[in-house]
Amino acid sequence: MSTIKVSIVSSSEEIYSGEGTMVFATGSLGEIGIAPGHTPLLTGLAPGPVRVQNGDDEKTFFCSGGFIEIQPDLVTFLSDRAERAESMDEAEATKAQELAEKNMLDKESELDYTKAAAQLAEAAARIKTIQKLRKNK
Amino acid sequence: MANTKEVRKQIASIKSTQKITSAMEMVAASKIKKTQNEMQLGRPYSEKIKEVISHIANSSSEYSHPFYEHRETKRACFLVVSSDKGLCGGLNINLFKQVISKSAELNAQGIESNFALIGLKAASFFKSVGGDVVANVQKLGDKPDPDALIGLTKTVLDLHRNGEIDQVYLCGNGFVNTMTQEPKVEQLIPLPAEEKDELTATHWDYIYEPEAQDLLEGLMTRYIESLIYHAVIENSACEQAAKMLAMKNATENAGDLIKELELLYNNVRQAAITQELSEIVGGAAAV
Numbered sequence: 001m002s003t004i005k006v007s008i009v010s011s012s013e014e015i016y017s018g019e020g021t022m023v024f025a026t027g028s029l030g031e032i033g034i035a036p037g038h039t040p041l042l043t044g045l046a047p048g049p050v051r052v053q054n055g056d057d058e059k060t061f062f063c064s065g066g067f068i069e070i071q072p073d074l075v076t077f078l079s080d081r082a083e084r085a086e087s088m089d090e091a092e093a094t095k096a097q098e099l100a101e102k103n104m105l106d107k108e109s110e111l112d113y114t115k116a117a118a119q120l121a122e123a124a125a126r127i128k129t130i131q132k133l134r135k136n137k
Numbered sequence: 138m139a140n141t142k143e144v145r146k147q148i149a150s151i152k153s154t155q156k157i158t159s160a161m162e163m164v165a166a167s168k169i170k171k172t173q174n175e176m177q178l179g180r181p182y183s184e185k186i187k188e189v190i191s192h193i194a195n196s197s198s199e200y201s202h203p204f205y206e207h208r209e210t211k212r213a214c215f216l217v218v219s220s221d222k223g224l225c226g227g228l229n230i231n232l233f234k235q236v237i238s239k240s241a242e243l244n245a246q247g248i249e250s251n252f253a254l255i256g257l258k259a260a261s262f263f264k265s266v267g268g269d270v271v272a273n274v275q276k277l278g279d280k281p282d283p284d285a286l287i288g289l290t291k292t293v294l295d296l297h298r299n300g301e302i303d304q305v306y307l308c309g310n311g312f313v314n315t316m317t318q319e320p321k322v323e324q325l326i327p328l329p330a331e332e333k334d335e336l337t338a339t340h341w342d343y344i345y346e347p348e349a350q351d352l353l354e355g356l357m358t359r360y361i362e363s364l365i366y367h368a369v370i371e372n373s374a375c376e377q378a379a380k381m382l383a384m385k386n387a388t389e390n391a392g393d394l395i396k397e398l399e400l401l402y403n404n405v406r407q408a409a410i411t412q413e414l415s416e417i418v419g420g421a422a423a424v
Contacts, residue, residue: 007185011283011363014181029346040196042189043346044355067356069189076185078359080283 004036005074006052008061010081015061016052023075024051026125027068034075041070045077047125049132062129064122090130097123141409144402148395155391161224162384165377168279169315172374175280176312176367183367186360193353196342203298204328204357210303212249214271214293215240216325217263218309218368219256220376221276226383228310228375229258232320236308237266239322251302253293255286255369271296281369283362290362297326309368310375316382318375325364 003019023034028044045066052059063079070076100120104113194205215236219229240250251269254260260273272292277285296302305326311319345352 007181009182009185011179011182011366012175013178017181027346040341040343041346042193042343042349042352042356044352067189067352067359069192071192076189078182078186078189078356 002036003054004034004038006077007074008050008063008077008079010063010066010079012081015079016059018052018054020052020054020075022053024049024053025063025068025077026050032068034070037072038070038075040072041068043068043070045079047122049125049129050077060129060133062126064125065118090127093123093126093130097127141402141406144398144405148398148402151391151394151398155388155395158384158387158391162381162388165381165384169374169377169381172279172370172377173312176370176374179367179370183363186356186363189356190360193343193356202353202357204326204361207327208303210248212251212302213240213243213304213306214251214253214296214302215322216253216289216293216305216307216365217255217259218307218365218372219254219259219262220372221257221278222376222380223258224383225376225379226386228318228379229256229262232308232310233259233262233266235320235322239306239308240268248304253289255289256372277369277373279373281366281373283366286362286365286369290358290365294358294361307364307368309372310379312371312374312378315378318379325361 003021004023005018006020006023007017008015021036025032025034026046026048028046032043045063045068047064048062050061050063052061063077064081066077066079068075068077097120100116100123103116104120217232217236219232223229236252243250249269251271252259252263253272254263254270255274255277257275260270260275263270272289274285274289293302293305297305304324306322307325308320308322311321313319343349
């Protein structure tokens with residue numbers, strides 16, 4: 001079976017590097033599936049899960065915003081922050097979401113609205129990843 | 138001649154200084170490992186983003202980015218990465234010297250300079266030397282946060298976009314090994330043109346989603362940010378290495394001083410005894 005070279009990196013570390021037969025991710029314009037031989041594509045990466053399938057084996061990672069570069073034989077995820085989905089803690093994620101929601105409601109707060117909205121989107125994406133992971137189990 | 142009490146006091150004071158410097162040496166030695174590790178961890182990202190950028194340069198892209206554009210230079214900006222704390226030998230001052238000489242060189246060509254500074258040491262240096270400072274970030278700590286640099290990067294890139302500056306230089310210390318750090322002044326903008334590989338440079342281009350301009354704009358900004366972040370991390374590894382070396386030297390110097398003072402102490406003590414004896418003998422002879 002043909003495979004595509006997958007690398008997921010964040011600014012502070014390398015998350016994953018290996019082969020995959022199929023990769024699913026959330027691009028800035030919607031979900032995309034990447035199979036080997038994909039046409040060259042450059043797009044934004046929205047916060048959300050990235051699934052790497054290699055045969056029957058599937059790994060899930062969480063990526064916050066960034067970029068995806070796709071070449072026919074390789075796909076690179078440049079994420080500002082990425083982590084293995086297994087290591088994510090739902091309680092932490094929920095806490096982050098609550099904080100972000102509170103910041104959004106709190107108009108007195110000096111935190112600007114766009115930053116809070118971004119935080120909220122990220123926290124929501126994190127929770128989505130965890131829940132998806134639970135369902136698969 | 139000095140009396141024994143004075144010399145003893147001096148020895149005690151140098152000994153306590155020595156204790157501090159040797160403790161600082163050990164702290165720096167343990168931090169080097171951490172900062173070096175962080176440098177290693179950050180490397181994959183810089184390599185990958187560089188790869189992507191060179192792919193884009195190799196594609197026959199529909200849009201060329203202003204960061205590649207060579208325009209007539211009237212003003213240059215120096216992005217100076219320094220440490221927050223001192224006691225690290227000539228690390229910072231060697232870098233500043235190079236920055237100043239480069240700035241003077243540009244000045245001779247009629248190019249003015251301004252500065253964007255990272256770290257307390259750069260801030261205080263350029264305050265005393267004088268210079269047009271456009272942005273300043275301090276107290277990043279031992280574990281610099283990429284988020285903390287966004288503001289500074291944005292200020293510099295905005296100035297470039299508005300045409301207020303035409304060149305950007307990134308100045309920081311390069312980590313060669315624990316014993317050697319090398320001050321570097323490198324051109325950041327305009328980016329050095331990527332060499333087009335004639336054999337593989339076929340006429341292909343990416344599909345861009347959404348717009349090519351927005352995407353490349355974002356990607357280029359991230360690239361510049363990652364270069365700056367890497368410079369900060371590397372500088373912090375240099376800082377710890379230089380600090381360890383400086384503190385090691387200080388500890389050794391303190392040891393030498395103590396040896397000399399102990400010799401002096403013995404001399405003084407012996408002289409005092411001899412004098413006392415001769416006084417007693419002289420006194421006895423007089424009676």
